[in-house]
Amino acid sequence: MMRPLLLVSLVLAAASASAAEPVAPQRLHVLMINGGGDRENNFASHLSHLRQLADLLERAHVPRDHVFILASDGSNPAPDLAVREPEPEGTWLLEGTAVGELLHHTTTFENSILAGHSLRPATRAELRRTFVELKTRLQPGDTLLVFVTDHGTANPRDALDNRISLWGAHESLSVRDLRALLARLPAQVRVVTLMSQCFSGGFAYLYDLHARGQLPSGAACGYFSSTADRPAYGCYPEVRGAEAVGHAFEFLQAFSQDGRFSGAHARVVLSDQSPDVPLRSSEVFFDEILLRAARAQRADESKFVDEVLGKAWAGKGFASERDRADRLADEFGLPRLRAYTLAEINQRGDELAAFLDELEAHAKAWATALGDLNQARLDGFLAARPAWAARLALPALRKLGPAERRSLGVELLREFVPLTEADSQQSPRLQRLIEATAGLDEIAYRAEVRLAALLRMRTLLLDVAGRFYLQTQGKPKEVAAAAALEKCEALDLALAPVAGSARPTPKPALAALDRDRQAAARAQPAWLGFVFAPVAPARRKRLGLPEAAVRVVSVVANSPASRASMRPGDILFGAAGEPFTRQNSVRPAVVLAAIGAEWPLDLQRGSTRLVLRVRPEPAPPKERD
Numbered sequence: 001m002m003r004p005l006l007l008v009s010l011v012l013a014a015a016s017a018s019a020a021e022p023v024a025p026q027r028l029h030v031l032m033i034n035g036g037g038d039r040e041n042n043f044a045s046h047l048s049h050l051r052q053l054a055d056l057l058e059r060a061h062v063p064r065d066h067v068f069i070l071a072s073d074g075s076n077p078a079p080d081l082a083v084r085e086p087e088p089e090g091t092w093l094l095e096g097t098a099v100g101e102l103l104h105h106t107t108t109f110e111n112s113i114l115a116g117h118s119l120r121p122a123t124r125a126e127l128r129r130t131f132v133e134l135k136t137r138l139q140p141g142d143t144l145l146v147f148v149t150d151h152g153t154a155n156p157r158d159a160l161d162n163r164i165s166l167w168g169a170h171e172s173l174s175v176r177d178l179r180a181l182l183a184r185l186p187a188q189v190r191v192v193t194l195m196s197q198c199f200s201g202g203f204a205y206l207y208d209l210h211a212r213g214q215l216p217s218g219a220a221c222g223y224f225s226s227t228a229d230r231p232a233y234g235c236y237p238e239v240r241g242a243e244a245v246g247h248a249f250e251f252l253q254a255f256s257q258d259g260r261f262s263g264a265h266a267r268v269v270l271s272d273q274s275p276d277v278p279l280r281s282s283e284v285f286f287d288e289i290l291l292r293a294a295r296a297q298r299a300d301e302s303k304f305v306d307e308v309l310g311k312a313w314a315g316k317g318f319a320s321e322r323d324r325a326d327r328l329a330d331e332f333g334l335p336r337l338r339a340y341t342l343a344e345i346n347q348r349g350d351e352l353a354a355f356l357d358e359l360e361a362h363a364k365a366w367a368t369a370l371g372d373l374n375q376a377r378l379d380g381f382l383a384a385r386p387a388w389a390a391r392l393a394l395p396a397l398r399k400l401g402p403a404e405r406r407s408l409g410v411e412l413l414r415e416f417v418p419l420t421e422a423d424s425q426q427s428p429r430l431q432r433l434i435e436a437t438a439g440l441d442e443i444a445y446r447a448e449v450r451l452a453a454l455l456r457m458r459t460l461l462l463d464v465a466g467r468f469y470l471q472t473q474g475k476p477k478e479v480a481a482a483a484a485l486e487k488c489e490a491l492d493l494a495l496a497p498v499a500g501s502a503r504p505t506p507k508p509a510l511a512a513l514d515r516d517r518q519a520a521a522r523a524q525p526a527w528l529g530f531v532f533a534p535v536a537p538a539r540r541k542r543l544g545l546p547e548a549a550v551r552v553v554s555v556v557a558n559s560p561a562s563r564a565s566m567r568p569g570d571i572l573f574g575a576a577g578e579p580f581t582r583q584n585s586v587r588p589a590v591v592l593a594a595i596g597a598e599w600p601l602d603l604q605r606g607s608t609r610l611v612l613r614v615r616p617e618p619a620p621p622k623e624r625d
Contacts, residue, residue: 022259022494023143025061029068029134030145035122035166035173036072036080037151039109042167044083047071047112049149049196049248054114056256060493064116068130071112072167074121079109085402088410090417092434096371097378099392103409106402122150122167124177131181140188143491146178146222149248152197152232159228162202164195175202182209182220192261192491193222196248201277202228204284207485215477218484221281223251223265227455233274247276257503261491269456270324270331273507275448277455282485286466289478293469305465306341312468313340321464325457332453333446333510345458349451355517356447358621363440365525365619369591370433372584377426379582381416388412429592436523443516443523450513525591526616529559530566534583545604548580549573552603564614566601573602590616 032050036042050071057067072080085106094100112119120126138144148164153172155161163172182191187210195203201224209220225232225247233246250272254264268278294304312318322340329336337344382389390396392412397405421427470479532550540549552570555561574580575589576599593599593616601612 022492025063025493026066027139027142028060028062028145028493029066029138029142030057030062030147031130031134032067032069032071032147033122033127033150033164033166033173034071034148035150035164035171037165037167038169039072039080040082040107041151041165042072042081042112044081044110045246045249046149047081047114049246049252050147051114052249052252053147054117056252056493056495059256059495059498060259061496062493067117068134069114069117069119070122070126070130071114071119072122073112074119074126076121077111079111081110081112082107083110085406088406088413090413090420091409092370093374093413093416093420093430094378094409095374095434095437096367097375098394099378099397100374102394102397103405103412106406106409108402123171124166124173127166127173127181131184135184135186138185138189140186142186143190143192144182144185145491146191146193146195147248148193148195148197148200149246150197152199154199154202154229156229159202160205162199162228164197164203175205178203179206179209182206187219189219190488191220191222192488193220193224194248194251194261195222196225196232196246196251198231199226199228200224200232201226201230201279201284204228204279204281207281207285212481213477215481216281216285216485218481218488221485221488223261223278223280223489225276225278227277227279230275230277230455233272233276246274247272247278250274251278253504256495259493259495262489269460270327271507273332273449273510275445275452277452277459279459280489282482282489283459283463283466285482285485286470287462289466289474289482290462290469293473302342302346305462306343308465308469309341309461311472312464318464318468321460325460328453328457328460331509332450333512333515334450334453335513337457340461342458342461345454345461349454352447352451352454352513355520356444356451359440359444359447359520361621362520362523362525362619363437363444365527365591366433366437366440366523369525369588370430370437372586373426373430373433373588376582376584376588377420377430378416379584381419388415429588432592433588436525440520440523443520446510446516449510524595524618526593526595527559527619528561528566528590528593528614528616529556530554530561532572532586535571545571546573546579548582548585549604550580550583550586560614560617564601564612566603566612566614567605569605570610571604573604575599575601577602591619 032053034046034050036046050069054067085108087104091100091104094103120130134144151165153163153165160175163174166172191209193203193206204222204224206220206222207216210217247268250268251264254267254271255261265278265280272278290305290308291301294301297304313322325340326336382392391408400408420430470482531553533553535545535549535551540547550572552566552568552572554568555566572580572586580586580589595616595618598613598615601614603610603612
């Protein structure tokens with residue numbers, strides 16, 4: 001009787017050999033989908049991804065009539081594509097103000113056009129018509145590539161209900177919906193998906209198309225930007241609407257080098273410096289196999305997998321996978337794994353998540369203080385310029401179109417920025433707040449990227465455990481199903497070379513995590529531990545208090561304010577001998593205070609004026625004031 005290890009090796013070798021030839025252009029059909037939802041959320045980057053794949057298909061000599069593109073409102077000439085305008089210089093000076101929210105991030109709208117291609121509307125009705133057409137054109141042995149660059153939504157209770165956003169209100173396509181459409185095609189057609197929408201990993205379960213005994217048949221497979229329960233890179237505000245970013249761009253750029261989907265995936269896992277967790281159908285299948293085996297033994301899945309990994313690492317068959325895990329750690333500035341177990345991944349993930357929580361809390365404190373100081377500066381500016389106050393009244397601003405708001409914002413900043421830069425007292429404080437806010441945002445984003453890198457390592461470990469389990473305990477049908485999926489995933493195209501093209505320059509690896517931890521420690525906001533509120537105008541007038549005075553509402557126990565004997569009801573006038581100019585000057589003064597140094601607060605308690613000497617501390621993760 002053939003040993004399981006030899007059986008697996010032979011089956012996988014046969015799958016690899018049969019997938020060695022590129023797909024003939026005449027045997028490939030392509031369906032591209034970008035629903036976009038509505039024009040405000042139909043980002044220009046999505047159209048760029050469609051254009052990128054269309055160019056690659058031209059290089060592969062795929063006939064244009066084999067390419068079906070469903071994009072937003074199709075050939076309708078009405079503007080349907082959101083193009084974000086670059087922010088005017090000095091926009092940071094309006095960050096956190098109501099006026100700033102209306103004046104920056106302005107968007108213009110254009111019509112979606114893809115030269116040489118006719119666009120169809122991305123609606124459920126048009127999808128059904130397209131599949132009717134595909135059914136008549138596809139022949140046994142053909143390949144259908146389904147490419148999605150779009151938004152997506154998740155159903156936490158049912159991954160098969162994860163959805164692709166289509167064009168129009170309430171228009172979407174679930175995993176079940178797409179599987180039903182694919183089931184109408186000839187059974188011998190291979191379906192390969194490439195999906196970059198949020199929560200796209202739910203569509204990995206399309207692998208049960210034409211399933212045999214609850215095991216994949218190899219009729220459908222795919223590559224996905226993220227897991228079923230995670231958003232994708234395009235959902236992050238740092239890149240919304242930007243060009244040349246995200247899983248779709250990274251994957252297609254890697255694919256353009258040698259025309260191999262499996263090779264592109266392997267490179268993207270290492271090179272994509274985003275919070276995505278690229279994965280493919282076979283990896284999801286290995287995870288499912290391990291989960292079933294753990295349940296059959298009534299064992300915790302992580303512990304079960306780690307036991308399998310211990311046996312796999314003891315041999316010499318997975319040395320390259322261990323090296324790949326090391327490369328992942330090196331690329332993302334993480335310490336290399338020591339035990340190469342899920343337990344270690346989980347522990348490091350918890351530590352990194354705690355660091356991220358702290359970063360986000362501190363970044364929020366800096367951003368809130370920046371907004372307060374910006375509002376104080378803007379209020380003073382408007383108080384001295386009644387004409388500007390009328391033009392920037394919120395009811396008036398809301399009536400303006402995007403172009404008018406942008407023009408007004410540029411005009412305002414042209415006058416506002418020089419005044420701020422000339423203020424020798426406030427300008428350094430603003431600059432420090434801006435640098436701290438931006439710096440912590442960047443560190444937090446890199447922490448998100450590193451969490452994704454840990455999840456990529458987890459996927460790699462599950463892949464090793466799944467393969468070893470099949471080698472040693474897998475049933476022949478499971479082994480065959482895994483081989484069928486990998487054969488399906490091996491989509492190769494013969495791409496014509498491009499004159500003068502060169503391989504992209506590799507991105508530098510992220511700096512070590514410890515460097516970010518040190519930078520974050522230096523950027524901690526100061527904290528006193530009290531809550532304040534404006535003094536009511538009537539009481540302020542009765543007591544003869546300045547407009548900027550604030551009332552202490554509560555004091556946190558064992559905080560610097562508590563230890564300095566601050567009490568609820570105290571009224572603050574200023575700090576370090578400098579009076580507060582406006583009520584929203586208090587928080588910026590607190591977060592900018594020197595940590596550990598004695599800081600005098602001017603206040604009134606009853607009818608008595610006092611100076612309390614406090615020593616600010618680093619802000620705890622959950623505190624803001």
